[in-house]
Amino acid sequence: MSRFDKYFLLKTDDVAEYVQEKLSFFPADAKFECKEIGDGNLNYVFRLVDANTGKSIIVKQAGEATRISAEMKLSTDRGRIEAKILGIQASYAPGLVPEVYLYDKVMCAMIMEDMIGHTIMRAALMRHEKFPRFAEDISTFLVNTLLLSTDIVMNHKEKKANVQSFINPDLCEISEDLVYSEPFIDYNKRNNVFPANAEFVKKELYEDKALHLEAAKLKFEFMNNAQALIHGDLHTGSIFINKDHTFIFDPEFAFYGPMGYDIGNVIANMFFAWCNADATIEDPAQRADYCGWIVDTIEEIVDKFIVKFKAAYAANVKDILAKTEGFVDWYLGTVLADTAGVAGLEAIRRTVGMANVKDITTIPDTEKRARAERIVITLAKEFIKNRDSFKSGKDYRKAIEAVATKF
Template sequence: MSRFSSYFLMNTDDVIDYVKEKLTIFREDAELTCKEIGDGNLNYVFRVVDEKHGDSVIIKQAGHTARISDEFKLSTDRIRIESNVLLLQDKLSPGLVPTVLLFDDVMSSCAMEDLSDYTIMRTALLNHETFPAFADHITTFMVNNLLLTSDVVMEHKAKKELVKQYINTELCEITEDLVYTEPFYDNNNRNELTPGNEEWIKSTIYDDEDLKLETAKLKFSFMNNAQALLHGDLHTGSIFIKNDRTKVIDPEFAFYGPMGYDVGNVIANLFFAWANGNANENKNFTEWIEKTIEEVVDQFKEKFSYKWDQEVTELTAKQAGFKEWYLDEVLADTAAVTGLELTRRIIGLAKVKDISSILDSNKRIEAERICLTAAIRFMKQRSQFTEGKDFVVAFKEAEKMVKGLKVM
């Protein structure tokens, strides 16, 4: 009887035995080594390499608690969700996600294509690398996966079956707490404020009752608007990249929610990269980020409109003016989520290296205040952001406000 017939959390030696039993990709004389390479907040990721022939594979396993904190008790079903979503995304956006080789519901694990010749995008951006094809790739990914899983295109009963299949209660609860709630209140012990910025955050975020009203509205929209199948955690740490290729990974947070949640996460994390480049006075890099943010928004709109006209099946969605109204709502959600993500990564539990790696405390505080000043505007005035340049202008004006410069 296989020792992998009942669940246990594997170590590197176990994983070598596991791939020998479960996969056929390695040759008989393979010399396998294994290393745990996961740096995310939830799961364990192993890379298995045949040192003799160079073949390799990634094994990902879910534990019963999150790596970030044992406070988060989680179902290992998230690996089923991730595996199935990657298979679906590969059909909708071929070549933009890794190939899944195996899903094992007993061991709560999956095997997938090794992308070690790529770089995690956040790491590359911390090195101030640029990727001219990124905006094109990520907008194709988002438009295909969001619009084509919505009621605009799908037969409604089939779409509702997918909603049931991707109910993701525990990971949605993490998002509801860490993104929509805790960063705006000072009555929990999971927020982590940068020393020297506590009073500014209290007066600017915690004491803003109007802002908290807007975040309450946004939280209930997130919980109730089953618009499309989201990636659910689409930041630069969930993207592998090289000069001419992009691969989106880690959709374990996938569920049916508002489209703008994915788009806003991409934009916010590009702004984090901008803040890092700005703190390091790399003007060429920050200008590329600004251009890319504009391209992400504007190409998303253009491709969304084109794909809508090509794929729409719902009769009422063909009504004149409806597409424009629908897209405006997506863009408003996009702006709001940009603000939410900027806020939670600075105030909340899960930080980003773009900000935390700024060693000069004064520059880090300044970067945080720029992000948070822009974030408030994105959330409160979300309906005003209809083009890429609107996002960039708001961020540049936030920079001037924080630095005490005149805003034109």
């Protein structure tokens, strides 16, 4: 009888025994060091290292409540979903996700590859580091994992079975509330509004009924369009990166939803890095250089996605009517419009909602932080209200440059 035959939350002192029981990964005489490294809101993440060899592994466990609020209870089935989708994504985009060694349905824990030599992208961007391969890697990941999981490519019955397998109601509800609803109508009183921008937020978000209408349209698109197997939380904190390679991880929010949700999240979080650099880099030339690289990268991501999407569509389309002339352009147009809308939603919710981003909150100068937030909100509203006009990377560049000059 093992003590791991019944669920409980692991502590650092438990992890070595747990891994040794479950896997033959470390030698019996390993000298273990364990640290809890999770900085997200939902799960517990441990790095276990053998000090004798330097060999390491990651254990990620799903808790029964969020780490930010014990009142927010969650199904631990998200751990199964995450482990399963990482396996699927590995088949669609080899080398761009970490390897899963084991999923334990009792402890709701996953043992996986340690992404050695990589760093959390958000932290690296806040150090103003550049990653020349990112646009190439992320566009490949997005096209492969999204398009190849649709019923344009898959057998329709197989795809419907996948939809059922990845129903994720607890985490979808979090997105429905925190991304699509509360930032615009603070009915649960959980928004975190920077006091210097309280009146600005009231006028631009809470009182803008036209914005509420567009957010509602996007919300019900999110809830009802089982288009592709999406990551569901693809921000720069869910990416490990170095100059030569990218790992995408942490997909416990995965379900069948609209493709634009993943793409828009990437764009919004890249723009947070722009805001941080614009506010914190003192030297004008260095600031212009780094902010320029961010805008270049956003433009490149969008344009590479479009080119790769069309190529992958032509190579993989199975549905007979989806081969109709003009359909791919219509279909891609809907994806791009939703992408812009979601980029706006993510930008707003990470600025005024319950889960703010460090890119913005760590800006030390009050006036510069207030300015950054106003830029974000103004740009986000442009993304949401005029989402049908964002058809290329250049459209994002124009919008960013136009808003930046207003403040």
